[in-house]
Amino acid sequence: GAVVSQHPSWVICKSGTSVKIECRSLDFQATTMFWYRQFPKQSLMLMATSNEGSKATYEQGVEKDKFLINHASLTLSTLTVTSAHPEDSSFYICSALFTGEFTQYFGPGTRLTVL
Amino acid sequence: AQRVTQPEKLLSVFKGAPVELKCNYSYSGSPELFWYVQYSRQRLQLLLRHISRESIKGFTADLNKGETSFHLKKPFAQEEDSAMYYCALRRDSSYKLIFGSGTRLLVRP
Numbered sequence: 206g207a208v209v210s211q212h213p214s215w216v217i218c219k220s221g222t223s224v225k226i227e228c229r230s231l232d233f234q235a236t237t238m239f240w241y242r243q244f245p246k247q248s249l250m251l252m253a254t255s256n257e258g259s260k261a262t263y264e265q266g267v268e269k270d271k272f273l274i275n276h277a278s279l280t281l282s283t284l285t286v287t288s289a290h291p292e293d294s295s296f297y298i299c300s301a302l303f304t305g306e307f308t309q310y311f312g313p314g315t316r317l318t319v320l
Numbered sequence: 321a322q323r324v325t326q327p328e329k330l331l332s333v334f335k336g337a338p339v340e341l342k343c344n345y346s347y348s349g350s351p352e353l354f355w356y357v358q359y360s361r362q363r364l365q366l367l368l369r370h371i372s373r374e375s376i377k378g379f380t381a382d383l384n385k386g387e388t389s390f391h392l393k394k395p396f397a398q399e400e401d402s403a404m405y406y407c408a409l410r411r412d413s414s415y416k417l418i419f420g421s422g423t424r425l426l427v428r429p
Contacts, residue, residue: 209363237415248406248419249364298364302415309417311356311364 207233207303211312218289219320225285226315228255228299234279235301239309240272243296255282289319322347324409326420333397334428341392341423343381343407352410353390354417355381359403367392367405377401397427 208231218224228238236257241249253263253274261274271293273285282301286293296316300309323346333339345351355367368376370383370390381392390407407420 239416248421251416251418254414254416300364307415308366308369309415310366313363 207231207301207306207308207310209299209301209310209312211299211315213315214313215316215318217318217320220290221288223285223287224289224317225283226297226299226317228282228284228301228312230280230301230303230310233301233303233305235282235303236279237302237304238276238282239300239302240274240282240284241298241300243298243314245296249298257282286317289317291319293317294319322409322411322418324407324418324420326405326407326423328423329421330424330426332426332428335399336396339392339394339397339401339425339427341405341407341425343390343392343420345388345390345407345409347388347409349412351383351385351390353381353383354408354410355379355390355392356406356408356419357403358406364406397425399427399429401425402427 210229212227238255240252243249252267253261255261255274255276257276263269276282296314298314300311325344353370356364357367358364379394406422408417
């Protein structure tokens with residue numbers, strides 16, 4: 206099956222700093238990737254859709270200036286959490302749309318802890 | 321409004337017992353539904369999708385448009401089936417997914 210990786214798998218940062226999370230499709234090209242947030246013992250909440258070569262589209266209530274998304278190539282999307290605060294601490298998961306099956310394949314997630 | 325409801329947070333069964341994880345949806349168009357599974361410390365994996373009508377690891381799910389349900393079933397649960405199960409609805413033509421809140425399945429020996 207299609208494989209999606211995320212880096213880093215976990216990160217701890219100080220309040221006020223920015224953190225970048227990478228999402229890569231390893232064996233297929235993905236023009237569309239998605240970024241989710243998952244709170245403990247809760248479901249996945251879609252934050253934004255990342256489109257290669259164009260601006261990301263954000264879900265209602267998600268601050269685009271806070272969560273910067275760049276999809277510069279067909280295999281890489283990045284999520285940058287700017288000026289992170291403790292309330293941004295969460296599990297961030299990306300997925301890539303494998304158009305051959307019209308199915309999303311998920312990365313392993315990145316745990317962000319903001320001190 | 322588009323919504324996916326999984327009424328059970330936890331479902332505990334004994335090994336060999338039948339399992340049914342409930343999923344109901346609300347969607348005005350023609351739905352496309354999925355079941356994803358997340359084993360402990362692993363990523364979310366696609367288990368099955370209704371349009372392929374396949375059985376994966378002994379699990380099946382039938383779309384019931386009249387009851388707006390897509391329940392996941394397995395006749396004989398195994399301990400390795402213990403995991404978090406999410407029902408998801410594809411939202412419009414963008415391939416976005418709406419996830420239910422998830423059901424934790426615990427299969428006891």
